[in-house]
Amino acid sequence: MTAQNLLVELFVEELPPKALKKLGDAFATVLADQLRAQGLAPADAVVTAFASPRRLAAHVTGVLPRAADKAVSQKLMPVSVGLDANGQPTPALLKRLAALGADASAVAGLKRAPDGKAEALFYDSVAPGAELAVGLQKALDEAIAKLPIPKVMTYQLADGWSDVKFVRPAHRLLALHGSTILGVSALGLQASSMTEGHRFECDPKAFAIREADSYAQQMKDQGAVIASFAERKAEIARQLAAAAAKVGNGAKPIEDDALLDEVTALVERPNVLICEFESQFLGVPQECLILTMKANQKYFPLLDAQGRLTNQFLVVSNITPDDPSAVIGGNERVVRPRLADAKFFFDQDRKKSLASRVEGLGKVVYHNKLGTQGERTERVRAIARAIGQQLGGDVLAKQADTAAQLAKTDLLTDMVGEFPELQGIMGGYYARHDGLSEDIAFAIEDHYRPRFAGDELPRNAVGTVVALADKLETLAGMFGIGNLPTGDKDPFALRRHALGVARMLIEGGLPLQFHELTRLAFSVFPNGALQDTVVQLDEFLIERLKGYLKDCDYSVAEVDAALYARQLGFWSTVPGRLAAVREFQALPEAPALAAANKRIGNILKKSEGVGEAVNPALFQEPAERALFDAMLATVPAADAKFEAGDFTASLQALAALRAPVDAFFDGVMVNADDPALKANRLGLLKQLHDAMNRVADLSRLAS
Incomplete structure (x- = not known):
């Protein structure tokens, strides 16, 4: 049995661009996996996925004509x-x-x-081993059935009676093992060696693929198509960079991988062209112009060396005419009305101040159980004032109140109505136009931050306060009416809000207690409006914090040790505690002390009402006296380092206790018959336990 390479292609009508990459990868992966499972392809078979606007294909190496018995x-x-x-x-x-x-x-x-x-x-x-035609039929059926199709179409076959359900109508099926056509079928089509090339630039329209290995090259040469999604994407990126270099002056296309993927899924033979629009439109905020060019036209705006928008942009065309002027002119005519609309919206919006729009928020429903945006704004203001007062006194409280009052008003503007993605950003521009300070403008613009994992935090204290208030109000409101995330469903982005709260508290170094913040958030709602779910919200925030810290490459044990310290205090102390725990674990004394700490904790759990009073006069064993003396010499220094915020030095100072702790457990019976003696020894252990667990719960590090 001679192994040869296999090529399977489905030729269809234009596929949904945002789903194309996933469709191509899934088709190739499932097809190859099914062939491997049947023994028709080796475990190390190389699988190459092809995906263009009108085709899904897979190339698999080393496929057998018949699987081994x-x-x-x-x-x-x-x-x-x-x-x-x-x-x-x-x-x-x-x-x-x-x-x-x-x-x-x-x-x-x-x-x-x-x-x-x-x-x-x-x-x-x-x-007996499966024949390739039979095995491929099974693999092909499975690959089609498992495609992540966003929306299925139903269409009729040529016979006029039968119908098929698929992502788009399919017109050809190609299946070659080497140069041999395999007798498989799918979607009402029988396999052949025929395919079609570029819709406009391929002549003849249909042609035969000679063998599996010639597919990619024939598609380029005869079909005028770059069939590989990855290769086509790389070619577009190369042409974009070359076109920007041609423009000069340090120009570069905007970086947007999602846009690049989408454009790659729209063209089969990319051709990048340089276009421009009238410079008068540059008076509109560049975010508006960039968004309309990207979202509506799939253009790549050009930025100058300082990151400012220029009046030139790049178009990825699907055709390569000898004279591109008509294509360039057409795209310039198309973008002009879009930019004119943006300018009109911007000019109209500035005729009304943000303050004059506050009243209108009372007419916008936020949630049927939580009232209007106006009512929500008042709740956010109350939270923001309280946090601002705690962090910066009357000045910050007043600024935060003003920013919170105006933060949602840009939702009523024409620009945000057309481009919801610009909410906050436009509020910042309109705030400056109204003569408000940069602090307020930045806060309005930043109060949605962080909007996603890795996003920047608000740029100033006012923005941080309003962002915290906004997220806390959302979390309390949604938890209070029972709209909790379930599984992978989180329609109100509560996980993102909770992560944002955790990041601002930690990365911002804010001296705020998270459980006080959650109770503040619940307190601004009318009595009886919410269920009492504050404890659930606390647990939810802690879980998001754990996830955030684990993403920062800390282990589960390290995170648990830091978060379950005897007196955790502010979340802003957690990074220092984690660093101290990691340094402590590197000490040779760490395993023994962690194990001893766990043992002490178990002893204290079994003994109710243990006090911390220790009477040295009751000591009977040298080991308990030695431990007491060692604690007198070590704990004050460790506590001083703790109070100074040097958590690493505090934990490392406790390493000196290893020997006396080991000796204590070797030579002292804690549960003595004499109640006074037992209480004294438990008190000594309670003092030791409290001292050891100020920075972190060391028992969590015990293996």
Whole structure:
């Protein structure tokens, strides 16, 4: 059996661009996995996915025309059921053998082997390997069935009677093993060696692929198509960079991988062209112009060396005419009305101040159980004032109140109505136009931050306060009416809000207690409006914090140790505690101290009402006196380092206690018969436990 490379292609009408990459990868992956599972492709087969606007294809190396025969051992039944007292086959055994295509002559060859507590009969046979045409048919059906299709279409076949459900109407199926056409079918199509090239630049329209390995090159040469998604994307990126260099002055296309993917899914033979628009439009905020060019036209705006928008942009065309002027002119005419609309919206919006729009928020429903945006704004203001007062006194509280009052007003502007993605950003521009300070403008612009993992935090204290208030109000409101995230569903982005709160508290170094913040957030709602779910919200925030810290490459044990310290205090102390825990774990004394800490914790749990009073006069064993003296010498220094915020030095100072702690457990009976002696020893352990767990709960580090 000679292995050859396999090529399968589905030629269809234009596929949804945002789903194309996933569709191409899924088609190739499932097809190859199914071939491997049937023994038709080796485990190390190289799989290449192809995906263009009108095709999904897969190239798999080393595919066999027929899978190798496979030895199969099948359990039949217990010996006591299959053979009678004389060792003769029972009717049940003969019936089972017949179902497998064997008769009574096979009984002598059956194997006996232990199966649990009993002995069973096993039938050994050889299963013939699958033929490639049969195996590929199964693999192709599976690959099509498992495609992550965003929306299925139903269309009729050529016979006028049958219909098919697929992402887009399919017109050709190509299946080649080497140069041999395989007799498979799918979506009402029979496989051949024929495909079609570029819709406009391929002549003749249809042509034959010679063999599996010539597919990519023939598609380029005869079909005028770069079939590989990755290769086409790289070519577009190369042409974009070359076109920007041609413009000069340090120009560069805007970086947007999602846009690049989408454009790659729209063209089969990319051709980047340089276009421009009237410079008068540059008076509009560049975010508006960039968004309309990207979202509506799939253009790549050009930025200058300082990151400012220029009046030139790049178009990725799907055709390569000798004279591109008509294509360039057409795209310039198309973008002009879009930019004019943006300018009109911007000019109209500035005729009304943000303050004059506050009243209008009372007419916008936020949630049917939580009232209007106006009511929500008042709640956010109350939270922001309280946080601002705590962080910066009257000045910050007043600024935060003003920013919170105006933060949502840009939702009522024409620009945000057209481009919801610009909410906050436009508020910042309009705030400056109204003569408000940069602090307020930045806060309005930044109060949605961080909007996603890795996003920047608000740029100033006012923005941080309003962003915290906004997220806390959302979390409290949604938890209070029972709209909690479930599984992978989180329609109100509560996980993102909780992560934002955690990041601002930690990365911003804010001296705020998270549980006080959650209670503040619940307190601004009317009595009876919310269920009492504040504890659930606390737990939710802690889980998001854990996830954030683990993403920062801390282990589960390190995170648990830092978060369950005796007196955690502010979340802003957590990074320092984690660093201290990591340094402590590197000490040779760490394992023994962690284990001892866990042991002490277990002892104290079993003894209710343990006090911290220790009377040295009651010491009987040298080891308890030695531990007490060691603590007197070590703990004050460790506490001083803790109070100074040097958590690493605080933990490392405790390393000196290892020997006296070990000696204590070796030579002292804690649960003494004398109650006073027992209480004294428990008090000593309680003092030690409290001292050891100020920075972190060391018992969490015990293996």
